[in-house]
Amino acid sequence: MNFEHKHVLITGGGSGIGLAITRAMVEAGARVTITGRNPKKLEAVARDLPAVTGMVCDVTDDAAIIALRDKLISECGIDILINNAGIFTIVNVLDPPPLEEQLKDIDIDAVGPIRMIHHFLPSMLERESMIINVSSGLAYVPFAATPVYSAAKAFIHFYTQCIREQLKGTSVKVVELLPPVVDTPLVAGIEAPLKPMPPEKLAAILMKGLRSGKTEITPGASVALKWMGRFLPRFTFKQLNK
Secondary structure, three states: OOOOOOEEEEEOOOOHHHHHHHHHHHHOOOEEEEEEOOHHHHHHHHHHOOOEEEEEOOOOOHHHHHHHHHHHHHHOOOOEEEEOOOOOOOOOOOOOOOHHHHHHHHHHHHHHHHHHHHHHHHHHOOOOEEEEEEOOHHHOOOOOOOHHHHHHHHHHHHHHHHHHHHOOOOOEEEEEEOOOOEOOHHHOOOOOOOOOEOHHHHHHHHHHHHHOOOOEEOOOHHHHHHHHHHHOHHHHHHHHOO
């Protein structure tokens, strides 16, 4: 796939995985719009990368998404939508954080991509385009310390498979990226069950997978989680949650 002159929209593009993908897309010749809730982060990235435009948009806010969509469609449209925005919450049900904090994982990680696709898909069907949903290797085998996050990513995994089937034969291709634990601020201070992957390496694997036409990209330890979770589910769950 040739990314030169493509217009890419990346949610949560101001840091972590989103920023690494942003840099990779720019290096490949794409023009990128990144969104997030922190304008200072977006402005810093745009200053560093002239091919990037930052726009404040919360993926839980329908009105903000519609305004973003209308502006981008009026200017040039979207060739690639990358649903990357996400949060990661440790939840002990015996001593839980506030309910609204737990539900944020669902609102952002699971419902956010649905909102983005709902509002952007009609215009994307009018051109050769692509949707990339960023889920997680934990969609294959859950991490007990993050029950809501793991469930939200499993939701996105199956949701992505369903819309890929529905959009078969249209101009929209659907891809899923299932990262392992990635070395980002999202997991800082958390005792991760697996060695974190550098975000730059993840972005490079994504680009290689897209160029080779893959629709399900499983970097690093996610490959083992996929197959061991399928054939040895109880053993793999116990190993991951020691």
